[in-house]
Amino acid sequence: MENASKALIMAAEVLIGVLIISLAVYLFTNFGQTSKEINEKNREQQIVQYNTRFTSYLGRTDLTIYDVITVANLVIENNATYAGNSELQIVTGVRSGRGSSYQNLQNKTQAQFDALIQNDQTLMNGNKLPTYTCSTIEYYRSGRIKTINFSCP
Numbered sequence: 001m002e003n004a005s006k007a008l009i010m011a012a013e014v015l016i017g018v019l020i021i022s023l024a025v026y027l028f029t030n031f032g033q034t035s036k037e038i039n040e041k042n043r044e045q046q047i048v049q050y051n052t053r054f055t056s057y058l059g060r061t062d063l064t065i066y067d068v069i070t071v072a073n074l075v076i077e078n079n080a081t082y083a084g085n086s087e088l089q090i091v092t093g094v095r096s097g098r099g100s101s102y103q104n105l106q107n108k109t110q111a112q113f114d115a116l117i118q119n120d121q122t123l124m125n126g127n128k129l130p131t132y133t134c135s136t137i138e139y140y141r142s143g144r145i146k147t148i149n150f151s152c153p
Contacts, residue, residue: 057134072105
């Protein structure tokens, strides 16, 4: 009788040990999943914050050459910051008027930007500069902006 009670006590101890180990594994897995979700949300938030500088122009039809040059300068600054990472490089360009050629803006010098401004000033209609539209934005698979295009009707 005495051996039977000791056997039951040992079985209960083993069962409690298995329950404690199972609980520890469950908590470890659950906390790991939560950590992964938090890191994913942080990464998504960083991408949204990164893209917001540029996506605020999408669909707007009231942009002037100054807005286009501002975006081009942001792109130039971004590409200099992330020079070694092709996934973070952005291309921006503008197409002025129907049938005109596409101009890549991130390789322009300040003198070339000044020439674009002067050209738009010669096309002024009264006191109003020609307006541009941020026509398309393309994205990398990661969700970061790849290309920004402007057009002027």
